[in-house]
Amino acid sequence: TNWTNGDAKGIWRPNDAHEVSFGFHADRYYLNSPTYQTPTWNGGPDSTNSLYSSSVGATRTLALWAQDAWRFAPLLKLTVGGRLENWKAYDGYNLTTQTDNTVTSPTNGNILGSPIAQLQPELNATRFSPKASLAFEPSAAWLLTASVGQASRFPTVGELYQLSTVGTTPVLPNPNLRPESVLSEEIALERRFTDGKVRLSLFNENVHDALISQLTPLNDGTGRNASFVTNVDSIRNTGVELAAQKNNVFIQGLEPFGSVTYVDSRILSDPSFVSTTGTTAVGKHVPNIPMWRATAGVTYRPDAHWVFTAAMRYSGKQYTTLDNTDVVPHVYQAFDGFTVVDLRAQYMFSDQATVNLGVDNVGDTKYTLFHPFPGRTYVADVRVKF
Secondary structure, rough: EEEEEEEEEEEEEEOEEEEEEEEEEEEEEEEEEEEEOOOOOOOOHHHOOOEEEEEEEEEEEEEEEEEEEEEEEOOEEEEEEEEEEEEEEEEEEEEOOOOOOOEEEOOOEEOOOOOOEEEOEEEEEEEEEEEEEEEEEEOOOOEEEEEEEEEEEEEOHHHHOOOOOEEOOOEOOOOOOEEEEEEEEEEEEEEEOOOOEEEEEEEEEEEEEEEEEEEOOOOOOOEEEEEEEHHHHHEEEEEEEEEEEEEEOOOOEEEEEEEEEEEEEEEEOOOOOOOOOOOOOOOOOOOOOOOOOEEEEEEEEOOOEEEEEEEEEEEEEOOOOOOOOOOOOOOOOOOOOOEEEEEEEEOOOOOOOEEEEEEOOOOOOOOOOOOEEOOOOOEEEEEEEO
């Protein structure tokens, strides 16, 4: 199992008004994940030659991109660009020797709990992603930016072919996934001050064929679920973010900072959603996106050697099911809301040597993000650069 990435980039400045950048990208991701019927967890494949399951496959992406940042007026700059991508998924293969007939494919209904060896279909997609951004800077203190862009997110090799188990939950491959398509818009207003700035952003994002993991009940009478990634037809994320930072407030070296983000994330259409309890996904919150997030903190630099930071982090409740039925907190696989405070102290001997000490989650807050998250934690490190 491995990956290889490559990128090349160039910049051409024909005059003071234009800056043209361009590049090439290539990547290849390869999955080879066998599981053996090993009687002991640390026995490895040498203890048996009998496969329990196998997941094999690869993806490849080639991309060309270019953009021009054009200052066509003293107060205005227009940036336009595009990215052309060709994606391919190939050599997919899944083997399972299970005899649990309750595990079925989410895409075609085939029983994955029976012995099966399946060559998966080859997938190809070519996508073009344009973008544009207009910046208006009437003075050194103000900046107004409006942006719009189209983008694609291609399925990963794991989402397509990985067959595994997390605890007692089977994780199933979905070899017929389609690329995700995203249209994003943002308007941002920035006010700059001496040693600081405030930024207000309004954003909207419409996603088609969103790649989201979901659970489906197993028909074994135990209440167990299987997990797989599926294409959700349409979702929307609309929100606002306010962020601020200022140096030397009240006294020299005191730097408060903070941000707050509100997102209304909704599932607009999901005809493939299957519920055994009469629930629906339409109108529900998009999984893994909290409605509120906030950070607030302060950094103090009393001299050239010491840096002290205290920061608060808040996140609201997140759902992981498409119908938002996972409402019980503090249990395995729940994603609770939390508020924690972290402390840091750094001493710089020189530009090459630093010592860091800190405490995460000072109040020892108990919360679960899939599993119980660590309570009060002490951290320390020494860094030396040569």
